[in-house]
Structure formats: C-alpha cells, structure tokens
Amino acid sequence: MSALAFAPPPPAPQAEALRAEVRAFLAEALADRPPARRAESWTGFDADFSKRLAARGWIGMTWPRRYGGHERSALERYVVQEEMLAAGAPVSAHWIADRQSGPSILRFGTEAQRMTYLPRIAAGTCFFCIGMSEPDSGSDLASVRTRAVAVPGGFRVNGTKLWTSHAHEAHVMILFCRTGTDPQDRQGGTSQFLVDLATPGITIRPVHALSGEHHFNEVVFHDVFLPDDALLGTLGGGWQQVTGELAYERSGPERFLSSFTLLVELVRALGPNPGERAAIAIGRLVAHIATLRRLSRSVAGMLQAGENPALQAAVVKDLGALVEQDIPEIARGLVAGDAPAFFAVLHYTMLHAPSFSLRGGTREILRGIIARGLGLR
DSSP, X not given: OOOOOOOOOOOOHHHHXXXXXXXXXXXXXXXXXXXXXXXXXGGOOOHHHHHHHHHTTOSSTTSOGGGTOOOOOHHHXXXXXXXXXXXXXXXXXXXXXXXXXXXXXXXXXXXXXXXXXXXXXXXXXXXXXXXXXOXXXXXXXXXXXXXXXXXXXXXXXXXXXXXXXXXXXXXXXXXXXXXXXXXXXXXXXXXXXXXXXXXXXXXXXXEEOTTSOEEEEEEEEEEEEEEGGGEXXXXXXXXXXXXHHHHHHHHSGGGTOTTHHHHHHHHHHHOSSOOHHHHHHHHHHHHHHHXXXXXXXXXXXXXXXXXXXXXXXXXXXXXXXXXXHHHHHHHTTTOXXXXXXXXXXXXXXXXXXXXXXXXXXOHHHHHHHHHHHTTOO
C-alpha cells in the first residue's frame, strides 16, 4: 500500500508580510459589504473588484513577468486567496483563469497562446470558464461525448457542456472534448481547446441554483469551427492535461472556506460566553479548519516545488467538502433569537451546501482516486 504524505509547508516570511497588506485592502474595499453578500465567497462576481486586485499585482502572481505575472511564490499567492475567501471578497470573475486556466496555458500552450491570454488574465480583463462536465456523465470525465472533428484548417465541434460556472460572463472556455475515433480509448482520445465564447454556433443557457441565482450554465456547441491554433497542448493529450489541472482546482482554500462566513457569524451571534455545547462545537470546527489549512498549504508548497500533488489535492477537496457541509448543519441548532445577519448567511449557505460535494469532482470519484493512489483498488 502506498503512503500518503503531506510535507510541512516551507517557511514563507514574505507571504506572511503580505498578509497584513491584503487585510488592510480588504477592510477598506469590503467595508460596506453585508454578511449575506460575503457568504457568496468565491462565487461572487465583480469584474471591477478583479481589476482592482490586478492593479495590485494579485492575479497571475506566480507567472513570469513577460506574460504579465509577478514571479512571486505559490505561498504568497495562497495568502492572497485565503484572505480573500475568509473576508468574503467577490473573486469569481478572475478565479478560474487565475487558479487553473492560466497555469494550464503556461504549461501546455504555445508561445502565441501565452502572449494572447496570460497578460489579459493578469490585468483582470479576460475571464475563463471550464468546459468539462456534460449531461448524463456526472464526474466521469472519460465519458465525454462532445466531439471535435478535424476539418480543413481546424476542427468542427458539436456537443453540450453543463454546470459551467459563469460561462455567461466569461470570455474564453477551455473545452475538454473527444477527438479520437476509437471507442475503446476513452482517455487517449480526448483533447483541450481554447474557445472564444463569442464564436458563432455557441449557445449559453442559464441553469438556476436552488436560491434562484444564475451561476451555472448549459453551453451548447452546434457546428462550431475552431481553428488549428485553438488546440491547447497536444492532440489526444487532453486526459493528462486535464487531470494535472485538477490539482489546482481541488487543493486551494476555497475547498474548506465556502462556509467560513457562516462560522464567523455564528461566533458573533453566540457572543463572548457561549454555552458548553456551542463552545465544543465551535472548537471542533475550528480544529477541522486549522487541519485542512495545514494540508492545503502543504499542497501549495508541493506545487511551488514543481510536483504534481493530485492525490493530496483530492484528499483536501474531499475532507474540505465534509467540513463545509457540516458547518450549516451544526450552526442551525446553536442559535435562537434575534440574529438577522446570522440567519441570512445560514439561509444562503444551506441552499448552496449540497453543491459543495459535487463541484470539482463528486465524493465518490474523489474517494476512488484516493483508493487507487493508495493501492487499495
């Protein structure tokens, strides 16, 4: 059986020095943002806020300067992300491009693709979405049916993507689709493409959440032409590329801080002298979050060292979703009486909590990955 190791995060004095600067900025920028809006966490969309972050050098932080980046450490970037989420900042506009699309382009893209997209992402003017999930396929990425067929000068794409966050606001999608013809080659016959969402033949339809909000979308491709230079990486190499990308998606602080505003409001509502039951519950939740933070920062250190911590990232995501979903269930039994801010945040979080164990890979898929990585199946 393989061992699962989380190395201690490396010392990062520059990152901790940056923390005070980020907190001061957020205290001013979010001064008028009510708790119910802060509860949106990393699903809050505000293009102007993203541009303000970009002006401070807080998007594309680890990228080379020639692409608009700032050549800072992964742990410095981690501090910025952590503080943004803990404060409930609306970071969704740039989040996907900064977290995974940009790094994928940096790793697999051509020089022309890097120069086209990365400076615009770092400037907070180009937003991305992810074209992975499809109807009837769940988290089984290898079952994708959206197909790109080679034609003169490029590819013709037909198919549907589902649960595509903020596709209606994004400029570009990284599309994961089938390009091979062998039905037995479920993984090797896939590729990724950079898709301008203004391309003719693309229809974006809203999918409303339980709360009535419009975050998700269905994206339909009907005879969409993509030029040859839209291919990201190698033809047929999509599976290796997309699974490497998931380490960025699954390991960050967003995987355990989605309910953090509710925990803050719970502590505030209970006051300085909570009862024994409440104190024990809060102590347990804080201990869980502290542990997850340690694991997540370890993954950031591995990414900084150039490693591929896909297995560790799956563990962080799985455990993080459990805690995120526990917080509203525990919180709702601890507060009674007049606490309007708390109940507004509780209402929002309860409606969104079912999605926490679905996005980024379902619990069953993640545990299958972990079991295989440990040699258990």
